[in-house]
Amino acid sequence: MAAQQHKVLPGFHLALGYTLVYLSLVVLIPLAAVFIKSSALSLEEFWAVVSAPRVVATYQVSFGLSLLAAAINAVFGLMLAWALVRYRFPGKKLVDALVDLPFALPTAVAGIALTALYAGNGWLGQYLEPLGIKVAFGPLGILVALVFIGLPFVVRTVQPILEDLDTELEEAAASLGAQRWQTFRLVILPILLPALLTGFALAFARAVGEYGSVIFIAGNLPFVSEITPLMIITKLEQYDYVGATAIAVVMLLISFALLLLINLLQAWTAKRTGRNR
Numbered sequence: 001m002a003a004q005q006h007k008v009l010p011g012f013h014l015a016l017g018y019t020l021v022y023l024s025l026v027v028l029i030p031l032a033a034v035f036i037k038s039s040a041l042s043l044e045e046f047w048a049v050v051s052a053p054r055v056v057a058t059y060q061v062s063f064g065l066s067l068l069a070a071a072i073n074a075v076f077g078l079m080l081a082w083a084l085v086r087y088r089f090p091g092k093k094l095v096d097a098l099v100d101l102p103f104a105l106p107t108a109v110a111g112i113a114l115t116a117l118y119a120g121n122g123w124l125g126q127y128l129e130p131l132g133i134k135v136a137f138g139p140l141g142i143l144v145a146l147v148f149i150g151l152p153f154v155v156r157t158v159q160p161i162l163e164d165l166d167t168e169l170e171e172a173a174a175s176l177g178a179q180r181w182q183t184f185r186l187v188i189l190p191i192l193l194p195a196l197l198t199g200f201a202l203a204f205a206r207a208v209g210e211y212g213s214v215i216f217i218a219g220n221l222p223f224v225s226e227i228t229p230l231m232i233i234t235k236l237e238q239y240d241y242v243g244a245t246a247i248a249v250v251m252l253l254i255s256f257a258l259l260l261l262i263n264l265l266q267a268w269t270a271k272r273t274g275r276n277r
Helices: 012-038 043-050 055-087 092-099 108-116 125-131 139-164 167-175 182-207 227-239 241-272
Strands: none
Touching: 012 241, 043 055, 043 241, 055 092, 055 139, 055 182, 092 108, 092 139, 108 139, 108 182, 139 182, 167 182, 167 241, 182 241
16 A cells, blocks of 8 residues: 655645635735725716816826836846846946845835935936926926836846846857847847736836835826825825725726736737747
């Protein structure tokens, strides 16, 4: 009779049960509560709250600048990850450690630091504003804050793929007469693209819900630099809980749709490049 095999990990059904319970407590129940709370409004009342001109302006600021910040991070995060993996230079370990600083730094501290740096009397702001470049207390300040907090997501997502990428592929392309740009576009980029899209999605998701680092540098001017999370906080401070949850529902649905689109694009890219294992 064969000896009974003891498994370290629990069986599939038990593991799945724990996973579903944990997921329900942490994610599904809170999200369901938001929808249930907002259902106290009629359809007309719900639409009146979420389509108010001031609220729509916050959607444009939050989602537009979040997408732009994620795109900027995708480009420069890839460049930074490439430099950290492929080159040796003085202070490399320090730069590598600084990439994780936005993870560890409290968001309020980041917002205060950026405001002090880019305000009209700040270290950089005092030179930029005479040139007509106003960073703090405007949309550009929000963009700077979102780029700051989103950069590590792209770097840390792309960096492991670059480390595993065999340089022989580049050497083979060069031996066949490919130029540097051709090698990058046809050989390297298809391999990195799924990870790059993942980093883009993570940076976007973090930027959409960011509050602490943005609130200090935004200026919070209605129709100019007011973000959706601030509008939700404002509703809560006015004890308009139903209105706050209504705006939160719209924000949730838009974020889910955009992330779903990015994930579908990522899956299509992985399938097209043959890396969907």
